Structures are given as structure tokens and as C-alpha cells.
Amino acid sequence: MTASSGTLARPRSRLHPLVVDALVASVTLLVVLIISVTTNKHPGAHTAAAGGFGERPLPAHTVVTALLGAGALVLRRRSPGPVLCATLVLTLAELILGTFSHPPAERHTSMMVMVALALFTVAAATDRATTLRVGTGTLALITVAGMLLGAQPWYASENFGIIAWTALAGLAGDAVRHRRAAVDAIRERAERAEATREEEARRRVAEERLRIARELHDVVAHHIALVNVQAGVASHVMDSRPDQAKEALAQVRLASRQALSELQTTVGLLRHRDDPVAPxxxxxxxxxxxxxxxxxxxxxxxxxxxxxxxxxxxxxxxxxxxxxxxxxxxxxxxxxxxxxxxxxxxxxxxxxxxxxxxxxxxxxxxxxxxxxxxxxxxxxxxxxxxxxxxxxxxxxxxxxxxxxxxxxxxxxxxxxxxxxxxxxxxxxxxxxxxxxxxxx
Missing domain, CATH: 3.30.565.10 (Histidine kinase-like ATPase, C-terminal domain)
Known part of the structure; x- marks a missing residue:
């Protein structure tokens, strides 16, 4: 909230959204490349070689698809739907090309990380029904492709991990969207309540000014009318009947004193309520x-x-x-x-x-x-x-x-x-x- 406007302002990120998305895409690219060259030792493997970083070759097509996917993720806020489609296509291409560059046991689904991030963005930017439809379609497509083209046998843990990644991305995006909507609703209610309070304060001030003006008019109009008449009488009989003129002037003095007293009382209403000298x-x-x-x-x-x-x-x-x-x-x-x-x-x-x-x-x-x-x-x-x-x-x-x-x-x-x-x-x-x- 700013002191000048008194309204709730949406907090702004210090970095431009494109810069943030570029950083997120770079980290995702790094994660995909690390997963691509890292293997685990399968319990049923016939070799004694232990898994680890660098144990799997990094072919050129993996680097190209990962770079293209990272480039698409930079635009995920502007076009969440097309970016999700692009990452899906690149993931399918990587799975197909991986069948030629890796033996069945070393195939991987590392590009699934980019698909999960794109699905998260779609869920955060759309409604729940859209998230459910898109998430279900993505889950079915990637799961089937992973089991057919990914690590073999088809029931390998990596393939079943696709289900967890997809579901978690959709749920997380929906939760972020729900929280964002709740925060926006709270902010809107606060702004509306503040505007209502300001309007009510202006209305009360206008009513109070009208009441005070009405009181001042009643006091002044009454006493000034009496003063005017008595002053006219005194002026008319000043020479012929001084005693009557003196009485009229006494009435002028009395009316003036009463007017000043009532004006003082009315103006005293403008004092602070805790003022000890208030009337x-x-x-x-x-x-x-x-x-x-x-x-x-x-x-x-x-x-x-x-x-x-x-x-x-x-x-x-x-x-x-x-x-x-x-x-x-x-x-x-x-x-x-x-x-x-x-x-x-x-x-x-x-x-x-x-x-x-x-x-x-x-x-x-x-x-x-x-x-x-x-x-x-x-x-x-x-x-x-x-x-x-x-x-x-x-x-x-x-x-x-x-x-x-x-x-x-x-x-x-x-x-x-x-x-x-x-x-x-x-x-x-x-x-x-x-x-x-x-x-x-």
C-alpha cells in the first residue's frame, strides 16, 4: 500500500518476467542434460557397472531437442498452450531418436521435465476444467510413449515416474492458480472496502457540513431579523420618542448577545470531542x-x-x-x-x-x-x-x-x-x- 494513494498495489517483481522465465528455462535445460547422462544400476542388470553421472552418452539430438525445448519455455507465460504442444513434440522426437542412439536399458525420458513445467504453466493460467482435460491428454500420451519408446522393460520405474511428474505438475499449477485467485479476491474486497469507507467518510462530511450550515442559518436569520426590525424602530423614533428608541436598542443588544451565544455554541461543535472547553x-x-x-x-x-x-x-x-x-x-x-x-x-x-x-x-x-x-x-x-x-x-x-x-x-x-x-x-x-x- 502506498502512502499517497492509500490503495493496495500488486507487488512487482524486481526482474522482468522474460528474464525470470529465461533463468527457469536455463535451469530446466541443465536438469535435462544431467538426467540424460546419468544412469541408475538396475537390479536385473547383467553387468556389474554401477550407474552414475556420465555413464550414458549425450548424443547431439538430445542437446538440440533440449535447447529447443528451453527456448520454447522462455515464452511459456505468453503462450502456455503452444509451448506445451512444442515440448510434447520435442519429447516424442527425443524418444524416437533415442531408440537409435541408446540400447533399450539406457533409454530415458529426461525431456519430461520440460513437459511438466509447461503443463504447470497451463494449469496456473487456465481453469480447472481445462487443466483436467489437457493434463489427462498429456498424461496418456507421454505415458504410452514412454512405455513403448523409453527405458525397457516397459514397467521400468522411469516410465511409471512419468505419471507422478504429470499429475504433480497439474496439481501444483491448479493450486497456484487457486491461491492467486484468492489473493486477487482479497485484494479486490480490500480495495472495494477502502473505496466504500472513503465514500462513506465523504458522505458523512457532507451531511455534517449541511447540518452545521443549517444551524448557522437558523441562528443568524432569526436574530438578525430581530436586530434589523428593532434597529429600524430605533432609527425612526430616535428624535420623537427617545425612550422607545432606547428600549429598541436594548432589544438589539439582547438579540445580538443571544446570536453571539448561539453562534459560539454551534461553532464549538467543530472542536475536538476531548477539548475541555467544548460547550x-x-x-x-x-x-x-x-x-x-x-x-x-x-x-x-x-x-x-x-x-x-x-x-x-x-x-x-x-x-x-x-x-x-x-x-x-x-x-x-x-x-x-x-x-x-x-x-x-x-x-x-x-x-x-x-x-x-x-x-x-x-x-x-x-x-x-x-x-x-x-x-x-x-x-x-x-x-x-x-x-x-x-x-x-x-x-x-x-x-x-x-x-x-x-x-x-x-x-x-x-x-x-x-x-x-x-x-x-x-x-x-x-x-x-x-x-x-x-x-x-
């Missing part, structure tokens, strides 16, 4: 909905809140935060787009039991009818606020409905399941689990 206040939720409504009330907007199910168990933290942010964004849109005299009504309703339990959050306003719907409140498109509501609802398996009302006004309705189908049990809200690190 540890409870998450925002419907428990502090009164403070949110008071802020809009002080800005001059009439807000009525209707809640049911207050005696129910605490909401899951994710649902609690999402409901609070939906109300915050909806009221901010009312404040910005519906006009100073608009009234807002917030309804929070818990329905169902068990797996069917859900939370419905509805925000209605009575903005002036007949006016074009502002871009930020368009039901089908909209700005980042409505997009954030839909994303929050979808993330929890719920739905978000937004759009203008007949006769004027605007409605935001979000339905959030308390137990998402197929999902794990959600974490309880801050009121139930005490102090915790805020989550986005």
Missing part, C-alpha cells in the same frame, strides 16, 4: 420555546402558542431540536415577510402511541391576502429557511408542508415521527438526560 450546555428545544416567543413579542409581533401533550414523556433530542428550529424559522419568516401587524399561531400536537407516535408542528400567520408570495416563503421552492425545514423533516423520516392560505396568510406544517421505522431508538431530550454536549 456543555443542553440542546435547544421546545422547553425554551417561551423565550423564543418572548423575543418576537418584544419585537411587536403577536404570537399565540397552543400545546397539547405536555404531560407526555420527553421528546427525543433530535425531534425536540428540529421542532424548535422549525418554529424559529417559521416565526422569523412571518416577522420578515408578513408585515408588522401580522399575527402568528403556533400549534404543537403529539398524536398516536408506540411506533405510530408523532409530533405535528403547525405555524399559521394572517399576513395580508392578495399580495405576491415572497421568494423566501414560496411553497415549492423558497430560500434556505424552508429548504432547511424540509431537510430536517426528511432526516427524521417526517414530512414538511408549506404554502399560502386561501384569503391570505401562510402555513408551515411539519410532521415528525417519534420512532422512525427501522431506526434505532432516538436519544431523549436534554430535560430527560441532563447536561450534554449540544448536537446539530
Amino acid at each position: 456543555t450546555e443542553p440542546t435547544k428545544g421546545l422547553a425554551v420555546l417561551g423565550d423564543l416567543v418572548d423575543g418576537f413579542t418584544r419585537a411587536g409581533m403577536a404570537v399565540v402558542v397552543e400545546r397539547t401533550g405536555t404531560d407526555e414523556p420527553p421528546l427525543p433530542s433530535a425531534v425536540d431540536l428540529a421542532a424548535y428550529r422549525v418554529v424559529q424559522e417559521a416565526l422569523t419568516n412571518v416577522h420578515k415577510h408578513a408585515g408588522p401587524d401580522a399575527k402568528a399561531r403556533v400549534r404543537i400536537l403529539r398524536t398516536g402511541r408506540g411506533d405510530g407516535a408523532r409530533l405535528e408542528v403547525t405555524v399559521l400567520d394572517d399576513g395580508p391576502g392578495g399580495a405576491p408570495v415572497p421568494a423566501g416563503r414560496a411553497g415549492a421552492g423558497g430560500g434556505h429557511g424552508l429548504t432547511g425545514m424540509r431537510e430536517r423533516a426528511a432526516a427524521l423520516g417526517g414530512r414538511c408542508e408549506t404554502g399560502p392560505l386561501e384569503g391570505g396568510g401562510f402555513r408551515v406544517r411539519v410532521v415528525l415521527p417519534l420512532r422512525p421505522p427501522g431506526g434505532p431508538a432516538m436519544e431523549r431530550s436534554g430535560a430527560d438526560r441532563g447536561w450534554t454536549r449540544p448536537c446539530v
Whole structure:
């Protein structure tokens, strides 16, 4: 594995494959020549001469066929089938020529070493069925030729050794091919798993960035809208009613301080999890909905809140935060787009039991009818606020409905399941689990 790519790389041989094959062919040539001039003392021999190296003559045809066979073996990786055929032909030629140059007891099948190496290459490069067919044919051909043209009598140990050489070559090649396939499969799975991990990491990073951006938008849009309105009021009444201007500026200061506090909390989520100065206040939720409504009330907007199910168990933290942010964004849109005299009504309703339990959050306003719907409140498109509501609802398996009302006004309705189908049990809200690190 390289440090730059992070992927598994196939190890490379330091020598070129042709060089390796040339070396293997040279060693095989040497082995064939040594076997060709070495004899064993047969138990039934009528002479007392002991076998050994150099006891058998080395005719020219043996050297030529061995050299040709070694040359063919250099190309065994590129053309395993033709190389096997070439070694078979050369072996048969050597056996036939050996009947003229050697007496029956001194004939040999030394070229079988090259046939075995060629068969090994075929087995390693093809599939098991091909190996079985080719190996069976090679075994039958060489065994019969060896018994008829090789050392005599036909039942000499050298002739039966051909069977062992052929079977061992085929089995070894098949084992190498199987191991190579297993290693390739492991490598492929590792590369696929690594790619999946990288893709999952990128997806998680994108989701986290989206959640943080959504939180920043909700915090900034809400407080900046209040600051903008109160600053406008202070500027308008600065000369005529200084006391009212002073109160408006106090609201600006309060909203600014709250915005900075929430921004600090949100940005603090980017700290390392073990940072001792990371924020540890409870998450925002419907428990502090009164403070949110008071802020809009002080800005001059009439807000009525209707809640049911207050005696129910605490909401899951994710649902609690999402409901609070939906109300915050909806009221901010009312404040910005519906006009100073608009009234807002917030309804929070818990329905169902068990797996069917859900939370419905509805925000209605009575903005002036007949006016074009502002871009930020368009039901089908909209700005980042409505997009954030839909994303929050979808993330929890719920739905978000937004759009203008007949006769004027605007409605935001979000339905959030308390137990998402197929999902794990959600974490309880801050009121139930005490102090915790805020989550986005």
C-alpha cells in the first residue's frame, strides 16, 4: 500500500518476467542434460557397472531437442498452450531418436521435465476444467510413449515416474492458480472496502457540513431579523420618542448577545470531542420555546402558542431540536415577510402511541391576502429557511408542508415521527438526560 494513494498495489517483481522465465528455462535445460547422462544400476542388470553421472552418452539430438525445448519455455507465460504442444513434440522426437542412439536399458525420458513445467504453466493460467482435460491428454500420451519408446522393460520405474511428474505438475499449477485467485479476491474486497469507507467518510462530511450550515442559518436569520426590525424602530423614533428608541436598542443588544451565544455554541461543535472547553450546555428545544416567543413579542409581533401533550414523556433530542428550529424559522419568516401587524399561531400536537407516535408542528400567520408570495416563503421552492425545514423533516423520516392560505396568510406544517421505522431508538431530550454536549 502506498502512502499517497492509500490503495493496495500488486507487488512487482524486481526482474522482468522474460528474464525470470529465461533463468527457469536455463535451469530446466541443465536438469535435462544431467538426467540424460546419468544412469541408475538396475537390479536385473547383467553387468556389474554401477550407474552414475556420465555413464550414458549425450548424443547431439538430445542437446538440440533440449535447447529447443528451453527456448520454447522462455515464452511459456505468453503462450502456455503452444509451448506445451512444442515440448510434447520435442519429447516424442527425443524418444524416437533415442531408440537409435541408446540400447533399450539406457533409454530415458529426461525431456519430461520440460513437459511438466509447461503443463504447470497451463494449469496456473487456465481453469480447472481445462487443466483436467489437457493434463489427462498429456498424461496418456507421454505415458504410452514412454512405455513403448523409453527405458525397457516397459514397467521400468522411469516410465511409471512419468505419471507422478504429470499429475504433480497439474496439481501444483491448479493450486497456484487457486491461491492467486484468492489473493486477487482479497485484494479486490480490500480495495472495494477502502473505496466504500472513503465514500462513506465523504458522505458523512457532507451531511455534517449541511447540518452545521443549517444551524448557522437558523441562528443568524432569526436574530438578525430581530436586530434589523428593532434597529429600524430605533432609527425612526430616535428624535420623537427617545425612550422607545432606547428600549429598541436594548432589544438589539439582547438579540445580538443571544446570536453571539448561539453562534459560539454551534461553532464549538467543530472542536475536538476531548477539548475541555467544548460547550456543555443542553440542546435547544421546545422547553425554551417561551423565550423564543418572548423575543418576537418584544419585537411587536403577536404570537399565540397552543400545546397539547405536555404531560407526555420527553421528546427525543433530535425531534425536540428540529421542532424548535422549525418554529424559529417559521416565526422569523412571518416577522420578515408578513408585515408588522401580522399575527402568528403556533400549534404543537403529539398524536398516536408506540411506533405510530408523532409530533405535528403547525405555524399559521394572517399576513395580508392578495399580495405576491415572497421568494423566501414560496411553497415549492423558497430560500434556505424552508429548504432547511424540509431537510430536517426528511432526516427524521417526517414530512414538511408549506404554502399560502386561501384569503391570505401562510402555513408551515411539519410532521415528525417519534420512532422512525427501522431506526434505532432516538436519544431523549436534554430535560430527560441532563447536561450534554449540544448536537446539530
